[in-house]
């Protein structure tokens with residue numbers, strides 16, 4: 001079994017908890033209160049601008065040029081999605097532009113700085129494993145919502161489509177392949193650290209949606 005399959009199996013209980021979250025259930029049904037989505041959107045825009053930089057930085061740290069190019073693309077795409085949030089979703093959902101300067105709320109702040117410090121101080125394999133749940137969980141949640149939704153007039157449909165399309169799936173597969181190759185060529189001790197980082201990031205994905213649902217501020 002590949003490293004990413006093992007890691008994904010490892011977080012199944014957590015993933016089930018994510019699917020059962022009111023945020024995800026109501027996003028799927030289109031009944032998520034607007035103020036919770038606005039909070040999420042605003043924090044996610046801030047998240048993406050940091051996350052995109054982390055991906056490009058990891059690209060710059062790998063000696064493999066294909067991997068570097070792909071991670072530069074991933075980083076660029078994160079900033080393109082961030083821009084799309086501003087250019088369409090912010091106005092569509094009534095979010096003020098000045099929320100650009102909105103504080104990173106505690107969970108977003110913690111997640112961003114966890115990724116940045118892992119990228120800066122931990123082995124590259126561990127940092128690559130830390131960014132993977134951002135890909136995999138969004139893809140799985142996007143696919144799950146598309147497969148199970150019943151409300152064709154869901155106001156959040158376009159946003160959901162961002163993460164359920166084939167283009168995103170191709171990127172996820174590429175990222176997983178790189179992590180599997182790195183896992184195969186490293187030590188048991190590093191693989192254990194990789195799993196720990198993957199689990200931590202997955203918990204923060206849960207916490208990020210939970211914080212949006214509760215509008216958790218400092």
Ligand SMILES: Cc1ncc(CO)c(N)n1
Pocket residue numbers: 044047048133134135138205208
């Ligand atoms: C918090 C978070 N994780 C992952 C993604 C997907 O890139 C996102 N948009 N936001």
